[in-house]
Amino acid sequence: MIRSEGMSLYQLLIPRESSYDVMSELGQIDSVMIIDHHQHLLSKPFINQVQRCDEILSKVEYLINQLNQIGQTIEHVYDFKLMLQEVRCMKILVIQRVLSFKQIQKHTFINQIEEYITGKYQQVQQQIDTLSRLKSKLQNTIEAKEAMINARRWLGIAYFHSKSSTALDFDEQMIKSYHQHGGMMPSQKFTHFVGVMDAKDYQIFQRTVFRITKGNFMVNQTLLSVSRSCFLLIFPSFSLQSETWRKIKKLCDVLKVDHISLPLTEEQWDQRYCDYDKEIIEIENMDKLTNQLLQSILKPLLEDGNAQPSLLFIRFYLVRERTLYENLNKVKMQQSIFLANLWVRTSEIQLLEDILQTIKMKNPHIPAPQIKKNAIANQKPPTFFQTNQFNKLFQLITETYGIPDYKEINPSIFSIITFPFLFGVMFGDIGHGAAILIFGIFLSLNKIFSPRSEQKMLREQRIQLGQQIKKQINSKDFNDEDLNTDFNLTQIIFDLRYMLLLCGAFSLYTGFIYNEYFGLSLNIFGSCLNKTDCTYPFGLDPQYEDLNFRNSYKMKLAIIIGFCQMLLGILCSGFNYFYFKKWINLSIIFPARLLFFTLFIGYMVLLIIIKWSTFHIDTSQSPSIITTLVDMWMHDGQVTLKTFESADFQVQLQKIIIVICILCIPFLLFAPIIADIIAMLRRKKKDPKSLQEFEMVPQNMNSDSSNDDIISEQSQHTSYIDIIVEHLIETLEFALGCISNTASYLRLWALSLAHSELAKVLFDLTLKDPIANANLLASLVGMPVFLLSTLGILLCMDSMECFLHALRLHWVEFQNKFYKGNGYNFEVFSYRKEMQKYQEKMKS
Structure with missing residues (x-):
């Protein structure tokens, strides 16, 4: 956990004939990462296969959505290792059931899957289209029936005494209503139009008809549903070839108005009602039969049949195939050979060797894959940490800031203790x-x-199913x-x-x-104030409730904690220099940083400890630490108020500290510049081509050599100006950061003080007076208020604030002393993880 797992770089030579088998096994072991040779290419060798899997997956998701709509859900998978085994086993079973195993290759199993899914997809889509047409037809029939009922109510008995279905005379009440809308003379002939349209378009329809007829119209409208409405439009009679009638028809076409033709007689009207009722019953029966047929097609997809696996297996099998071809796209093709550069966890090398040997034994008739240690020296290995339920959250906090470099000291190992500790100091x-x-x-x-x-x-159910397959x-x-x-x-x-x-x-x-305790002091051991030879056993004496005392104590304690944590960060940088064999950094930069920091900030911590351990009768006459430090730098180490017993000794000590700190600056600036310039000149002398290609000769994998020599992190600058500017900024950042980072740790004091005072305020406002006055009723009322305010403000809001500040102290003040965070994760070639990601994507 302190450093990432060891990685070894290998090259795998895979004959085309065995490429599918090799890649299938590599995705099972979760131990290799394939380097992408075609990351800058848009067209990759197996892009068609990936797109094919995506197309089939889209059809599978379509079928799953249809299953959800009929109340049949696909269960979530929680054990993807088991699912991967089941997919693998079910694939073999189906092949054995459908065809002779000798007549079909493993990588052609997708053909049967595609044929099966496409057939089901077309059947389901056909039934869905039928249901959609039936639903639309049913809606139109019901709307037509409702429109006829409303039209009969609007038109009245006069409609059946007219000579045509489009022109009629109205009774006195209708004519009076028409005159109120600015109509014409009673003797005028009128035309009616009944239709159904979207309710949202009705206002547009009404305004447009007003303009077309110049206000000579009357309309009645009723909502059939939330989105649909029917209307009866009445306007003066026009010839069917007239311009006004043509405009009204065009408007109806634009707004997609469904015209409802009305019968001429009451007998025809009643017959139309009966026809509509019969048609509605027929459509509902057809809809029911179609739904039953759809369910008969979909439900078998949930279970494994004699010929085909369930939809759940097919989904993850396709994810597996897509992952396989995506990783095949990363390898380099040379005629009939695939060249794959692999990062392998050093602890899993033997497993990889066993897998390749197994493939060779299973397929003796095809060329076997060969592997050798890769000699590339300019490849930066990926970072991998084995985490568990306890430390994965701390590792996630570290990686949110940046992925650790390969073999760089992992800050999360310290954060397991330091993060909760800093939180506790504030809370x-x-x-x-x-x-x-x-x-x-x-x-x-x-x-x-x-x-x-x-x-x-659910896992137990999956295991039972897996055991059934295992028996076969x-x-x-x-x-x-x-x-x-x-x-x-x-x-x-x-x-x-x-x-x-x-x-x-x-x-x-x-x-x-x-x-x-909730902002109050507890007298657990009895106060030692004004007692001789008495020391309070643990913590602060309850009589020291003075805010100034607690303020001073917590502020100085925050400085000491910050110094210790930043000193740990500088020591970690020294261990990194030693591990990576950066001898110039270890022999010059590390001692210079350590001296500068310990003398500059450590001297202030020493003054705090001495001041704490010295008894002052009049505390106003005690030396101010801030004044002492300012005078030390502004007056060449002179002492105004002595902290040590000897003022001369303190003056000499302070002068030595100033001289050493000033001398450390040139070492911090020029040593890394010289080191990077030397590294740049050496790099220019090397042939770049020799770092990219290597001879492909099989080699025994059981080699004791490691790849730790390829993790050189020397700067890759190509100009002197870049090197000088970078290290000038780093030197200034470190020197000034010693002050600013130390001051940043004062947030421990500020938040602790705010937490304490806020807790005390909540108690004073809710329970102090009721308890002091022995008011039981007020206490019963104030207690829930106190508890709820404590829960909401302190336990929730303030704890989140303390969490964020502890996070900032780790990311900025602690980790910048040694942690680069320029690495990249070990993106393992794993079917299991891809299945998990796909399921999470579908759920979201």
Whole structure:
């Protein structure tokens, strides 16, 4: 965990005939990363196969969506190692069932899958289209029936005494209503038009008809549903060839108005009603039969049949195939040979060798793959850390800032302790710390709260299915590790359980040191104030409630903590220089930084400790540390108020510190410049081509040599100006950062003080007076207010603030002393991880 796992670079020579088998096995072991030879090319060798898998996957997702719509859901997969084994086993079973195994190649199994899925897709799409047409037809029929009912109500009995279906005389009430709308004389003949349209277009239709008829119209409208409405339009009679009638027809076409023709007689009207009712019944029966047929097509996709696997297996099989071809696109093709450069975890080299040997034994009739150690020296290895449930969150915090370089000291190993500790320094309170600690313990011990409790049952079902497949064919043992979980708030809180536990423990610890319980002091051991030969056993004496004292104590404590953590960062940089064999940095830069920092900031820490250990009768006459440090630099080390017993000794010491700090600056500036210039000149003498190609001669993999010599991190600058400017900035940043970073640790003091005072204010406003006056009713009312405000403001909001400040102290003040964060992750070639990513993508 302190450094990333060892990586070895190998080249794999794969004959075209065995490429599919080799890549299939490499994706199973989760131990190799294939370097992309074609990352800058848009057209890659197997892009068609990848697109083919994507097209089939889109059809599979379409079928899954249709299953969801009929209430049949595809279960989520939680054990992808088991799923991968099942997909592999089911593939072999289906091949054996459909065709003779000798008549089909493994990589052509996708042809059967494509044919099967395409057939089901077309069948389902045909039924969906039929359902869509039936639904549209049913809606139109119901709307037509409703429109006829409303039209009959609007037109009245006079409609059946007219001589045509488009011209009629109206009774006195209709004519009176028409006159109110600016109509014409009672003797005028009128034309009616009944239609159904979208409700949102009705206002546009009404205004346009007003302009066409110049206001000579009347319209009635009723909503049939939220989005559809029917209307009856009445306007003066026009010839069917007239301009006005033509404009109205064109408007209806533009707005997609469904015209409803009305019968002429009551008998025809009643017959039309009956026809509509029969048609609605027929359409509903057809819809029911079509749904039954659709379900008969879809439901078998959920289970494994005698000829084809379930849709769940097909989905992940296609993801597996797509991942295989995506990684095949990364290899370099030379005639009938594939050249793949692999990063392999050093601990998994033997496993890779065994896999290749197994492939050779299974397929003795085809050329076997060959592997050799790669001699490329300018390749930077990827970074990989093996994490678990306890440390993965701390590793994620570190990698959010930047991926560690290969074999660089991993800051997360220190953050496991330092992060909760800094949180506790800011959040220190016995009551609040105990609340977070209890919550963390509850999350850690309560398995029912874990989202995996639901997954356990599903996992057992998957294992039972896997065991059934295992009985039918010879396959590897099934594994039930690495459960995937849904991304939800419950899971996020559960993943924080160990951090909450540690943060609560350190908050409780610092709360005892501060002697604060919900902002109040506790007299646990009895006060030692004004007592001789009495020392308070642990923490602050409860009588020291003076804000100035606690303010001074927490401020100085923050400086000491910051000095210790930054000193750890500088020491880590020395270990990095030693590991990477950067002898100039180790012999010059590291001592210069260590001396500058320890003398500059360490002297201030020494003054704090001496001041704490010295008794002053009148504290106003005690020396000010800030004044002492300012005078030291402004007056050549002179002392105004002595801190040491001997003022002369303090003056001499301060002068020595000033001289050494000033002498360290040139070493910090010029040593890395000289080192990078020498490295640049050496690099220019080398032939670049010799770093890119190497001889492809098979070599024994059981070599004791490692690849740690390829991790040189020398600067890649090509000009002197770049080197000088970079290191000038770095020197200024380090020198000034010693002051600014130390000052930044004062946030520990500020947030701790704010937390303490805020807790005290909440208590004073809610419970202090009721408890002091023994008012039971006021206490019962104030207690819920106090608890809710403590939960919302302190345990939630203030804890988040402390978390963010602790994060900033680690990222900026601590890690910049040694951590570059310029690495890249070990992107393993893994079917399991790709299946997991695909499922998460589909769920989102």
